[in-house]
Amino acid sequence: MVWLSSKKIKSTRPTRKLSERWLGPSPILKKNQSRHQEPPPPIIIEEEEEWEVSQILDSKLKRGKLWYLVEWKRFSQESERSTWEPTENLKNCPELVTDFHYLHPDKPGPNSSRA
Structure with a gap:
């Protein structure tokens, strides 16, 4: 009840x-399916686990630190498909960061005066 x-x-x-x-x-x-979904297995690169980034959706400054809203590949659950990640977690996809800032020059970035 x-x-x-x-x-x-x-x-x-x-x-x-x-x-x-x-x-x-x-x-x-009726009990709906659990909202929790196990993440897909990570890709092993140089003996470290990594997940693939599909695209970068947004950026923000939080306590003086730059964060990106990242959409992950191979996640089917909408609630877990995108997460806010600090810049240092995206060091292996600099081309996606560059493309995002090219398309959204008004958003906070690594070279902006706000970052």
């Missing part, structure tokens, strides 16, 4: 203060 939050549900009560905060208990009708 589960309890559901009523935050986003419209009520016929005159004010939210008088509405129930939780609805239920309700039975679980």
Whole structure:
């Protein structure tokens, strides 16, 4: 049995203060697949594990450090397909970093005054 939050549900009560905060208990009708997916096996290069980068989607500065939003190859789960990675994790794909900054010159980069 589960309890559901009523935050986003419209009520016929005159004010939210008088509405129930939780609805239920309700039975679980169907269990969806787990959101967790094991990553594909890494590629072994020079005796170190590496994953392949599909493309770079975005960049940002976080606490004075440059980060890239990276889309990984061979991940089928949308929630795990892209992650924010620091610059040092992308040292083996400099051409993708260069291409990203060529297409998005306004984004923070290694040579920008903001980085």
